[in-house]
Amino acid sequence: MKKWRRVFLFAFFASALGLSSLWFHDRQSTPPAQAATSLPVMLGVYTGHDLQSSIDEIVAMTNWLQRNNANGITFAGDFISLTFHPDWNVPHELEAISSHGFVPFVNIGPSAEWEGDQYDPNCATLTAIAAGQCDATLQAWAGYFKNWVEEDPNTHRAFLAPYPEANGDWASYSSDGPTFISAYRRLVQIFSDAGVPRANVRWVFAPNGWSNPETPERAFENYYPGDDVVDVLAFSAYNFGGCPEESPWRAWDTYDNAIKPYLDRMRALSYAKPIFLAQTGTVGVPDDPSDPNQNKSQWVRDTFAKLAAYPGFRGLIYFNTVKAESSLVNCPEGADYRLYYPDTDSGEPGLIDAMQDDRYGVWTPQDPNWANIAFTDVTPIFADMPPVHPFNGSPPPYYYDDVLSLYQSGITQGCAVDPLRYCPDQAVTRAEMAVFLERGIHYPEAYEPPDVTTVFPDAQGHWAERWIEALRQDGITTGYPDGTYHPDEAVSRAAMAVFLLRALKGADYSPPTPEQITFQDVPADYWAAPWIEALYQEGITSGCSADPPLYCPETAVTRGQMAVFLVRTFQLPPADSP
Numbered sequence: 001m002k003k004w005r006r007v008f009l010f011a012f013f014a015s016a017l018g019l020s021s022l023w024f025h026d027r028q029s030t031p032p033a034q035a036a037t038s039l040p041v042m043l044g045v046y047t048g049h050d051l052q053s054s055i056d057e058i059v060a061m062t063n064w065l066q067r068n069n070a071n072g073i074t075f076a077g078d079f080i081s082l083t084f085h086p087d088w089n090v091p092h093e094l095e096a097i098s099s100h101g102f103v104p105f106v107n108i109g110p111s112a113e114w115e116g117d118q119y120d121p122n123c124a125t126l127t128a129i130a131a132g133q134c135d136a137t138l139q140a141w142a143g144y145f146k147n148w149v150e151e152d153p154n155t156h157r158a159f160l161a162p163y164p165e166a167n168g169d170w171a172s173y174s175s176d177g178p179t180f181i182s183a184y185r186r187l188v189q190i191f192s193d194a195g196v197p198r199a200n201v202r203w204v205f206a207p208n209g210w211s212n213p214e215t216p217e218r219a220f221e222n223y224y225p226g227d228d229v230v231d232v233l234a235f236s237a238y239n240f241g242g243c244p245e246e247s248p249w250r251a252w253d254t255y256d257n258a259i260k261p262y263l264d265r266m267r268a269l270s271y272a273k274p275i276f277l278a279q280t281g282t283v284g285v286p287d288d289p290s291d292p293n294q295n296k297s298q299w300v301r302d303t304f305a306k307l308a309a310y311p312g313f314r315g316l317i318y319f320n321t322v323k324a325e326s327s328l329v330n331c332p333e334g335a336d337y338r339l340y341y342p343d344t345d346s347g348e349p350g351l352i353d354a355m356q357d358d359r360y361g362v363w364t365p366q367d368p369n370w371a372n373i374a375f376t377d378v379t380p381i382f383a384d385m386p387p388v389h390p391f392n393g394s395p396p397p398y399y400y401d402d403v404l405s406l407y408q409s410g411i412t413q414g415c416a417v418d419p420l421r422y423c424p425d426q427a428v429t430r431a432e433m434a435v436f437l438e439r440g441i442h443y444p445e446a447y448e449p450p451d452v453t454t455v456f457p458d459a460q461g462h463w464a465e466r467w468i469e470a471l472r473q474d475g476i477t478t479g480y481p482d483g484t485y486h487p488d489e490a491v492s493r494a495a496m497a498v499f500l501l502r503a504l505k506g507a508d509y510s511p512p513t514p515e516q517i518t519f520q521d522v523p524a525d526y527w528a529a530p531w532i533e534a535l536y537q538e539g540i541t542s543g544c545s546a547d548p549p550l551y552c553p554e555t556a557v558t559r560g561q562m563a564v565f566l567v568r569t570f571q572l573p574p575a576d577s578p
Contacts, residue, residue: 039393040361041308044075044105048321051078051096059100061340064347070355072362076102077317082137083111083120090144101364104158105317110173126175130182138187142194149200155365157375161204161278162187165236167218168208177222184225199375202231206278209235209262224269227386233266234278242285243328243335252287252294255303263310271397272386274314281319281337297350304354311394383419399424399560402567404575410446411439424560431464431487434471437503440570456485475507494528494553497535500569519543519551540568
């Protein structure tokens with residue numbers, strides 16, 4: 001069970017600041033354990049104080065790292081309230097960060113009662129914000145941000161994370177998913193309406209990774225605002241070690257059991273976007289004092305190295321501070337997350353080791369990579385198949401190029417319009433298969449079948465009736481023995497082998513009896529064994545698994561897999577990437 005819980009109250013912290021599927025082997029991508037090496041992972045730091053007064057701590061920390069031949073710091077993490085003197089704090093916090101050579105990563109929080117006469121109940125809950133009660137304040141906040149950007153648009157850029165950890169019941173503004181989504185999207189829209197350039201803001205989805213399993217509706221997937229308003233996927237995760245008094249919170253949580261599961265879930269939300277750790281930290285108090293690996297340096301070495309290997313992971317913002325935590329009974333003076341100790345200008349050797357890794361790097365605000373890579377926008381053809389963002393840097397899904405090839409060759413028009421979608425994980429029906437195959441058979445002709453009534457009674461009046469009858473007349477299908485076609489039934493991988501080979505080689509084709517079967521899950525006496533082996537020998541499939549070699553004959557074919565099959569079967573031209 002996940003045991004990391006970020007017991008973090010935005011209002012309390014701001015008060016202290018004085019601010020605010022089946023893996024388809026037929027076309028595999030880079031294995032999940034590997035990532036592109038052309039882009040760096042970049043470190044950020046929170047100081048625990050407002051940056052107008054504490055930015056020198058980050059400067060000193062990056063100097064200390066660089067003196068030790070390690071990569072320095074890129075991001076300065078911050079928390080700014082919507083209502084606590086934003087006219088002053090927005091420009092001055094951002095300028096303190098940028099003018100010292102860092103890039104802002106700002107968590108935006110609703111109003112809180114600690115703000116005194118600045119507190120505004122209309123901006124204190126996500127329900128109120130979603131209802132428009134805080135619009136004037138949001139517009140003002142956007143205006144202050146825009147003014148700062150316009151002072152130097154070539155270097156004034158920021159990552160903004162609205163309402164962090166709103167899926168956690170410890171946040172004063174905690175909400176349900178639909179309310180969070182509405183409040184998040186409202187803020188993004190107000191920034192757009194205010195004319196804040198897209199080239200200067202990246203929007204971050206920053207929930208807590210862990211959520212109470214007894215309230216599954218709190219899972220962060222239920223809070224995702226949508227690909228069109230999220231640029232970076234992020235989450236919080238902390239190691240409380242031996243600080244809590246007892247289980248389930250007392251545990252030495254590591255990357256493998258408390259970070260990677262959330263990385264995987266974030267990547268499932270969108271393979272295309274870069275991923276950050278929006279908040280993270282480790283204490284030095286072990287759960288098991290006899291375990292020599294339960295110390296800060298070893299935790300950092302292990303965690304940072306594995307993060308650098310994860311596809312699309314680009315940044316982590318570390319809490320370099322001592323933080324009061326009421327639940328950490330064994331650490332009454334606070335959870336000491338620090339890796340660098342400003343008073344002595346010294347730090348954990350594990351951080352030096354981790355930041356000497358060539359996969360880490362630094363981009364200053366002047367670096368052209370921000371404009372050319374991180375803050376660029378990409379336009380998808382299919383809304384549910386966005387191009388991998390340049391700041392992600394990892395390969396697209398195995399089917400991506402082949403789906404584009406189908407589209408550009410006129411074989412598919414998607415599964416839905418407004419917006420145009422392809423539905424790559426949806427099972428292919430026998431009706432859809434008829435369209436795919438007939439268009440592939442007649443490519444490059446822009447084929448339309450004759451307007452005739454099909455002989456299959458259960459397909460008469462069906463949207464694909466003409467296509468199904470054309471497939472029958474071409475000898476690719478004879479339907480079921482009872483004379484029906486079952487147009488809305490999913491197509492198995494075994495059946496697809498037959499359809500593809502008949503489409504490729506003609507209605508009279510019959511595969512030879514194979515001397516041996518490549519795939520371990522296809523018995524020699526299986527009805528489609530000759531067809532599956534022939535499909536393999538033609539180079540159209542390499543199965544659903546390489547080790548052991550499997551074909552998954554009874555599994556339904558997805559539309560993503562179908563794209564790969566069709567491109568190989570009909571040798572369609574490669575796609576021009578958008």
